[in-house]
Amino acid sequence: MMSLDKLRRNAKALKKSYRAGDAAAIARVRAVLGSPHLFKHADALHVVAREAGFDSWPRLKFAVEMQAMDRAARAERLKVALYLGQAWIVEALLAAEPDLGSDNFGLQCALYDIEAVRRVLDRNPAAATRAIGVRSPILHLTYSKHFRSDPDRAGAMIAVAEALVDAGADVNDSYPFETGASHELSALYGALGHAGNLRLAEWLLEHGATPDDDESLYHATELPTLDGVKLLMRYGVKTAGTNALLRMLDFDNLDGVRLLLEYGADPNEKAPDHPSGQAMPKIPALHHAARRGRDGRFAELLLEHDADGNAVWEGRTAYAVAMLYGNLSFARALAAAGYANRLSEAEVILAGCAEGRVPDGRPLARMQLSDEEKRILTRVILWEDALDHAKALVAAGIDPNVSDEMDMTPLHLAAWAGLPAQTAWLLTLSPDLTHVNGYGGDLLSTISHGAENRLDTDLRDHVACARLALDAGAPLRQAVLDGAMDESLMAFLSDWAEAHPDRIVPR
Structure with a gap:
């Protein structure tokens, strides 16, 4: 297979020939793309990839990079792909080396290779509890997203769980996500909150996993359906201290909020800090719903379940919060109830x-504002139709570069959400393009994370946000270029890096 440099040069030559009207180049492009309105370098890369037998440039690029990896590097990449749910990378690695999953017991568990798992445990039952890297075998199983691409292996997945537990594995096993952290992430969280694997989560609960692990209920609210929340409720999960109701209110999911309230979630709770040490917001549900843009139905529902309409948070009532965020539907519902x-x-x-x-x-620049008032732009900027609102806030004196509780600036938030109009405007306000947020991400890695993880990416444009950021001078680290997994963004970044090699900075 050709080198990446030669493949890129071929794409560059194709683009030049196509634009010059060369008949052979036009025929090659039409065979793959039809008659494109515009023919960009990313399109040329795609044509080269399809001619080489690959569906896309990112897949061809990975195939070339894979050739340079030794077996240990491939096995490590397989582990990461199983954890992240990068099905096409798993497929590519195993197609090139079908026995790659046999390199360690953790991979065998994550791939649901029940025959191999049984052979290992027959020889050495203690392997069921011996860590491979930072996770034990049952954690490699529960944090694997392989079930998404290979649903026919669900029976083997459960068989692996049974074999591990029969040999001594603990369904309540956990591991520290960061070295030295006292708070640990459980096997149940891995299955339900990380992987969205309801079948494995139910098996763990049936076999004694505690639903009260300080993570699973909170993250179950983020799943596409309420099935995960209902599953935990069947096993008696406690809502107190989880912040699950507030997280559910981050979404326009009235049925989900009703489910939690009818189960007994307290809308007036001010949850203690998370066991990890992360501070909880201590905000009542009414206030949170108001600032998250929920409509008046949510206010009525919360009040029906004894939410305190007179409660004060950060010096103001829920009605005042609704008004300052422009949430008139919510404010009217509170006013109708006398609040x-x-x-x-x-x-x-x-x-x-x-x-x-x-x-x-x-x-506002001359007033003593509360933290919530100072941070109002970090809330508003995520609303698709709130650009005029955001501009008015800055004109009134709100700092456009203020960070939220996780050190996410308005620019990082807008770019993560894939909102080009907001991103373009914020880039005119002299932001720090090298800022690193509380998650450890710079601007481009934050865009990449949003492109890979948001559920509404078909409605957003992360490529446009990346283009705006790079045009404004944001650095592109090699690690971001190598690690981008969204195919559209990967193609754009590869194209941009080809045209601007001097702008790539070390990892």
Whole structure:
């Protein structure tokens, strides 16, 4: 197989010939793409990949890179792909080396290779509890997303779980996500919260896994259906201290909120800090729903389940929060229930910004604002139709580069969400393009994470956000270029790196 450099040169030559009207080049392009309106370098890469027998440039690129890996590197890459759910990489690695999964017991568990697992345990039952890297065998199993690409192996997956537990593995096993951390992530969280593997999660619960692991219920609210939450409820999960109700309110899921409230979740709870040490927001559900843009139905539902409409958080009522975020539906529902109140001077200005009224003289810059008021742009910027609101806030004196609780700036948040209009505007406000957020991500890695992990990527444009960031001078680290897994973004970054090799910075 050709080198990546030669393949890229071929793509570059194809693009040049196509644009020059060369008949052979036009025929090659039409055979793959039809008659493209525009023919970009990424299109040329795609044609070269298809001619080489691959579905896309990222897949061809990985095949070439795989040839340079030794067996140990391939096995490590297989482990990562199983953990991240990168099915096509798993397929490519195993197609090239079908026995690669036999390199260690953790891979055999993650691939649901029940025959190999039984052979190992027959020889040495202690292998069931011996860690491979940072995770034990049952954790390699539960954190694997292989079931998504190979659903026919579900029976073998359960058989592996049974074999491990029969040999002494603990269904409540866990591991520290970061070296030295006191808080650990459980096997159940791996199956349910990380992998979304309801069948394996149910098996773990049936065999004694505790549902109260400080993670699973919270992350079950993020799943596409309520089945994970209902599963945990069948096994008596406790809602107190989990922040699950607030997380459910992050989504426009009235049925999910009703489910938690009817189960007994307390809308007035101010949860203690997470066992990991991460501070909880201590915000009542009404206030949180108001600032997350939930409509009046959510206010009515929360009030029906004894939410305190007079509760004060950060010096204001839920009604005031709804007004300053421009959530008029929520505010009207509270007012109808008798919970309207007079707004402060700052609240009046913020409420006006929500309606697009821009005050003169940046008055908020001279006021003593609460942390929530200072951070209001980090909430608003994620709303698709709130650009005018965001601009009014900055014109009124809100700092456009203020960070939220996880040190995510408005720019990082907008780019992660794949919102080009917001991203383009924020880039005009002198942001720090080298900023690293609390998750350890810079701007481009944050965009890459959003492209890979958001459930609504078909409605967003992470490639446009990446282009805007790079045009503004954001650094592109080699690690981001190598690690991008969204195929559209990978193709764009490869194209951009080809055209700007001097802009790539070390890992």
